[in-house]
Amino acid sequence: MEKSFQDNLSWLKATNPTLIELAEKPIPAHVVVSPSRKGASTLAVADIQLHSSYDPVSEAEKLAEKAVEPIPDGNAVVLLGLGIGYFAESLRKRLGSALAIVEADPDILPAATQHGNLASLGEALIVVEGKVDRAISALRKFAESAGGWSKVTFVAHAPSVKRFPNFYAELEALAKAQSSSMTSKIGILVVTPMYGGSLPIANYCASAFRRLGHRVETLDNSIYDEARRQIETVSRDRRHRGMLGDLLATLMSETITAKALDASVDLVWLLAQSPMSAQVATELRKNKIPTAFWFVEEWQYREYWKDCATRFDYFFTIQDSGFHKALARMGVAHAKKLDLAADPTVHRPLELTPAEITEYGSDVSHVGAGFRNRRQVFSGLTGYDFKLWGNDWDDPGLLRKHLQRDGARISSADMVKIFNASRINLNLHSSQFHDGVNPDGDYVNPRTFEIAAAKGFQLTDRRSDLSSLFNRDGEVAVFDTARDIAPMIEHYLSRPDERHRIAEAGYRRVLKDHTYDLRMSEALNYIFAFEQKPASARHPNHIDNLKREADGDPELLSLLEEMQAAGVVTLDQIIDRIRKRDGDLNKAELIFLLMFEFRRWMAEKDLA
């Protein structure tokens, strides 16, 4: 057993490295492994026998024989349930295509690693995940390389499925829903706020959607920030300023409809503080374009959600429990918690120059605004090589000599350099109402993910959500009270290896679980589990619909095939495509060129 265990671990390390830690855990008591009558191990969990107690190997062979029959040629397979791995092994032998295995119960993997023969599974992907949307996310790349969800066949390991019937049924249903709606990428309009902390997050969301292959339009409202400032100075009359501000908000809001309709998007994604009026929401709803709002604010302190939450079809939050109850009372049907994250293309380890290390480096640093609890706690750290970066530190008192750049706003690029250069990045979640650590703090701020993504070492305060996102002291060092900070700084300053180990683990964790790509994928999976079909899929100019109409016109079909990823296409996009093609023009192309020229002629004659 020891040899196969080591082999299995080596295999996992090579193919599914994130599972190593779990695989090495001891088998819990309720997972019972015993020898079968034929000798091979068999497995039972909570009175459910997962394999034959007589001959589990032959059983798996017979089941696999039967299971592969209906699988279409070339389809990839997702096996629902791992068990000790006999069924997976038998399937692997019979399949020429890719295999992934989803197991809902993390307790199964140690048993399979110790008693199975995972090493025989070749390049199979193993996903151990109890949440459906996360499992779908983990399988996304697998499905993509298979050619989309429609090219994936689900095979059930019946006893495993029997244990978690809802989970597996939902997983399969969601994947199937995606095969009809998400295989062709959708159009998303990302609406940014004018300013503030959610502005960069909006841009991270847009980038993530793009990386996921979607067609993204951004409505950048930051261009109106100057106008907003001007309005603040245009009159001393508060009512006039208010009216002008409302007009500006109306302009931005109406632009959403114009842009969403013009670009034929399937979803409007807004960040906290992004403007959208009730009329615009109604208009978008009429056009069957769903809207989603990510409220990346503390609901108890920023209460504007009360005025707007019902306008949106989907309301994402960074806090749960009480907030969701309040939203439900208001009639918000689809609220979901979506944790913040990092963008590894921005927040990343850097090779800094010696000059940069001098400029941005210190033993201890903090990047953030001067909230009450931070002022109070940081005043006790003046004895350290402590650099304080960020704005809103008016009247810094004892902290004056630590405050960098006179309290100027720090750009994202500089922030990443600071995370890289600091020995200890001190992350104290803000509070205007508490001294020290907020005892009720729940959500985790963006900085937590961003520091980890930059492979920076961080000392962060305790948050109730933190333990589900990072392993305390394994992936991030945590203090419970302000009194713990100084001893922990001393501790970690003198232990660079420990700092690096934790930073490395935190970095790996972020890449695995906390990127904006994953969050946006999670959000889309949630949204399109409720939406029948993206609006664009119903659009007559959606490439699939055009292809359907083009039946029997091979020249047209071949042109449209090349534009499959475009979703909804415009005449201009088709003309662009035609210009990029080589060789002689064909009749289909000539017809589009005619359409284009006629439209131009109409525009010249002002007939459009």
Place this chain on the structure above:
Amino acid sequence: MPRHLIIQLARFGDLMQTAPLVSAAVGDEVHLLVDSSLESAAGMIDGVTWVHTFDRTAFSKELNQNDVTHAYQRVSALAQALQANNFDKVSNITHTAESAYLTGLAVKSLPRRTDISVCRGMTGGRKGTYSAGNWSRLFRALLCRRELGAFHLVDLHLKLAGLGSPNRGKSWLKATSPASKSDYPLLTIQLGANSPLRMWEPANFAATARIVAEALPGLQIALVGSKDELALATEFERVYGSTVQNFVGKTNLQELAEVIARSSLVLSGDTGTIHLAAALNVPTVGIYLGMARADDTAPYRTGSVIFESRRACYPCAENNRCGHVSCHSDIPPVVVAADVVQLLSGRKVTPQLSDSFQSRIVEFDEDGCLDLMGATVSTQPSRRQTLRKFWLKEFGQFPSDHESENFNHSTRDLAELTGAALSAARRFELALIGGNQIEKARELLKLNLKDIELAANQPDESGLLAHLFQLELEDLPEGPKLIAGKIKLSLENLYRRARLYPPRQSIGILPLRAATR
């Protein structure tokens, strides 16, 4: 019997000017492709076997609504219907990119640039749009140099389509209803035109009509026009003061043709109605104002009288409108009325010339081309006549059967081409009076392609020649690599400068796809 499709997607007046082409297409089974709004009007032309229609109103609606599917299907269905006719010849006389693509789509196999055996005029082929044939190229070169033109539009179209002269002295339209002409002369007046710049004021028409009516007792006056011109008719009636037959806004094109057929004379600006009258062989007197250029679009009928302003700015440049209508008062109603009376009395009129206006009369020269006879008599041919002779000789020496061979330059190199252009320039020089521009043209053509491009921008004949040379290069098929490279570079520069399309990495020797205009 060869099947000949003529593509005419322009307005009613242009369609009426297509009637002489149909008349000249003796021995052809003539099909017309027109805008669907003109289907019945096209059906009036004698000798048309089939009228195909393109519903551009519906098409524009589909494009405005970004309804790619239905717009595509509309054109595709039309192309299939046209292809089913296996046309032996397709002549596009619309000169737009849209019609060019339809020309290419009308035949089963997309044409090559060098092949003009089937398609003539602007054509959409395997490499984009191009001018098929010398005459089409000349037309394009003249588009922005109309003052250098030598041919009436109908004559140019006849040449482009490879047709001889039409049968003159008879109506080119099918017989209208049998209602015979009355005992009294009927003067029909079209008041409106497609632009206020081209429109003589109703008071002028009314003053003319009053003088004519006084001179010819029993004269009947009819007004024709569209619903949009009702106010003009009201103004006419107010100034005229007597009863007229007011058909304004009351006739369709068929009924309008019936009114015109009954008329003894039609008085009008440069409108569809005056070309309808010419097609029906009804005498006309035209008041040509604004952008209307009688040399290009006078009624194509012997004896038609044209009045024009002699103001320096007449005719308005297409893109440089003067913003005033001073030329409208240059033509006195009394002189127009005098000619109308003469014609209605069956007498001849003579051209007139004053400081402010002139009148000219349509006649046809020995080559069958329309010429406007003015009051000045000279033993020397006019500049326009000289140029006409030149082009006829230049292009006429290659009968259509050999034209494709002439334009297949695959074995020529640039020197030969330049040589050909230079020898054309020398012939051009000999043909021109004075000829001082030709020295410049020769010098310019000797230089490289960039200079040819510069030369093409010259506002005189040397520019026209260089422009033609340039068009010839554009239509050059594959040739020696070096030459091709030079041409490509030159054309890319040209297009880049024209900001039409961005330069492309993978174009062939010509702008190919990028050259789609």
